[in-house]
Amino acid sequence: MTGTIIGVLGTLLQKLGNPKNMGICVACFERDIAGALGLHRATVVQYIRPEVIGFVLGSTIAALLFREFKARSGSAPIVRYILGVFAMIGALAFLGCPWRASFRLAGGDLTAIPGLLGLAVGITIGVMFLRSGYNLGRSHKTYPAVGWIMPALMVGLLLLQIFHPVFSEDGPIFFSESGPGAMFAPLAISLSVGLLIGFLAQRTRFCTMGAVRDIILMRDFHLFSGLLALILTAFFANLVFEQFNPGYSAQPVAHSNLIWNLLGMMLSGMAYTLAGGCPGRQLFLSGEGDGDSGVFVFGMITGAAFSHNFNLAGKPDALADGVLTVGSLTPFGMAAVLLGLAVCLAIGFSMREKFE
């Protein structure tokens, strides 16, 4: 149900101006926000994405209405931060979070397949750690004000988005003038879609990582039905809007380097599993009072800054005068992905509790 709505609205947002095959991409949008704030200076990906703001606030509204808003925090925040950093580095090696991987597939981008495979492999490794006693310890109830920090920050971001102050000459807030960051649907629509999805996802616990995890862990297809619905509806909506272009190379904001698409998403998948949720789910959780998810989100934003400042992100395929240049990662990017995999393995192995 939520998957269906995300699928339709995501494709609609592309129609209304969002980047191609990127109706909604939590990782890309957090990266754009990092850019708008000047945390990285990749001029083509800077914009305060209202969808992200909507996800958090929509979830807050739903949680308050259904009395599920609970401030909690304190489950190894620094580990979650590091997982967030590497989750983003992996996501940007592939150029997308699991949501975008689904949208890419639904738009005919076949390079999404190795990405999704990598994601599944990463989640499988994560599940093996979960089975062998990995956990980050308990969180604790805390002051309600702690739970309000993320929603309050999102309101602040919204104000920055609306008033677009420029803090110094050549300084932030940056909004891209070209590239994906300059492609966006109207503010009111993006924000409303975000709020609606945030609300629904809080109710249904929509999670793309959980979808795969629950199948592996306990043969439970409940969350997977949501993910499948997203892909199918986005596919049909793309057909209707004539946005379906099947192919493997030179797809919008994507590269066709098989191995790094796979390894990048494998890193992300492992990080999401060890942290307990895909980037979207972490936003929804942070909206209902989970401070640790908020820390993961900041980790991702920091990871985006590292990715672009240190030239770690994947370069899209480029088609100029009929000549295809296959995009890929820089050696720095490759090293970062491998380092991330090693760090995730170290976290998985070293943070296990023996069951009684």
Added chain:
Amino acid sequence: MAKTVDARGFSCPQPVILAQKAIQEGQFPIEVLVETVTSRENVRRMAEMKSCKVEVIEQEDEFKLVLTK
């Protein structure tokens, strides 16, 4: 004497894993303590798939699930 699984404060999918282990050990009834509605529903769904009966008791802002065969 009921076996108690205290899964309070653990995030997904930890409460489910702990409850699943307890079910496999097969000593019923099992009491599972959780804090969030998400965990309550996840544990309930898993337990029902394993053909357990699930009774939910709300205690202040926590939940106690009693699983029986």
